[in-house]
Amino acid sequence: MxxxxxxxxxxxxxxxxxxxxxxxxxxxxxxxxxxxxxxxxxxxxxxxxxxxxxxxxxxxxxxxxxxxxxxxxxxxxxxxxxxxxxxxxxxxxxxxxxxxxxxxxxxxxxxxxxxxxQAPPLTRYEPADESTIRDVAAALGLSRDRILDAAWLVNGPEWIGIRLADAREVLELAPDPADLGALSIGVVGPQEPGHATAFEVRAFLGGDPVWEDPVTGSLNAGLGRWLFDTGMAPENYVASQGTAVGCRGRVHVSIEEGEVWVGxxxxxxxxxxxxx
Incomplete structure (x- = not known):
């Protein structure tokens, strides 16, 4: 035992x-x-x-x-x-x-x-190519123009980060699991001013029994690096995740001396x- x-x-x-x-x-x-x-x-x-x-x-x-x-x-x-x-x-x-x-x-x-x-270094960190972005848009049921930015954020799981205009768009997503294929997609959008958290995050995984993860540390580590590097996030923020599946995830993300911390x-x- x-x-x-x-x-x-x-x-x-x-x-x-x-x-x-x-x-x-x-x-x-x-x-x-x-x-x-x-x-x-x-x-x-x-x-x-x-x-x-x-x-x-x-x-x-x-x-x-x-x-x-x-x-x-x-x-x-x-x-x-x-x-x-x-x-x-x-x-x-x-x-x-x-x-x-x-x-x-x-x-x-x-x-x-x-x-x-302390988040380990990303092993693949680069903009997603147009073909991949179109595949992701189709999998999420979105028109291509609604995806504002996309990047590979690989630190174990092979995440593709997707940035949408706001948290409402993130929460409205209703993809069919059958459309995800082998894609692992992390979606992020900013909350309205005054909200208790700064971003809403969702994680969709193709080819795995768990197709929407309630709260995801590896994804938030990659998103944090990307959002910090592109000037889209302050040095400390809290993201909410799991809202769409009845959870209340709160992920604390910060950058300190160039290192991303996720808690x-x-x-x-x-x-x-x-x-x-």
Whole structure:
């Protein structure tokens, strides 16, 4: 039997964020066992925590969706850090946690009750070509002229970022999952002045059982870099995500000395043991 946790990430209200399954003490599990269990949990991602191989890391994590392993993902990073601390994990450094994952070492900090990760560098970051933009417009049921900007924002998941005129347009999207193909599309639009959050975000994933993700750390990390670099966002902002699927995600994004940080609340929901 191995220790097991389920946590809710990116919402200050439990069960209104993005759930994550966490298997502790995962040493000895092979790839097939981890993939099979991740499929069984039926959550967007399941993580497996084990001893680090890098001397600077506090722990190592492997991240699986129901169908594949990711080198990095946002809400699994924050959720795993919280779950690791909850079962007695002790960071080497009092100011931050160092997570080892497929993308390398990721720094995580805790401040004002929020967990935040330092976003790893984007492995593909460039404007989307016109053919791709037209494919995305068709998948989202939009005319091409409504897409104001588009870029590849790859940091594990292969996101294509899409900027629309405002949050209302983002929330009105109603794509058919069958039209998404293999596309992973992140859509962002600014809120009206005076709104509690600065942007509305939605994430649509083709080729995966979860076709609209409630709250997405990796996407918001890529969007943050893009919005900062293009002058579309202030140095600190909060994005809302999950509104269209009945969730209340709140993602805190900032840029500090050129580095993007992405944070949010994490709530412990389930603790116990699991047989794998």
């Amino acid at each position: 191995r220790r097991y946790s389920e946590v809710d990430v990116f919402s200050d209200q439990p069960y209104l964020g993005n759930p994550l399954a966490v298997v502790h003490d995962a040493k000895g599990l092979d790839d097939a066992q981890m993939q099979r269990f991740a499929k069984w949990t039926n959550l967007a991602e399941t993580t497996f925590i084990m001893a680090p191989s890098h001397p600077e890391a506090d722990y190592q994590v492997r991240i699986f969706s129901a169908v594949q392993e990711f080198p990095f993902a946002g809400h699994p990073t924050l959720g795993s850090a919280s779950a690791w601390l909850a079962v007695g994990g002790q960071p080497r450094n009092k100011d931050h946690i160092i997570q080892e994952c497929g993308a390398g070492l990721v720094k995580i900090r805790i401040a004002d009750g929020l967990f935040a990760f 949010g609340a994490v709530s412990a929901c389930v603790q116990g043991d699991v047989r794998i």
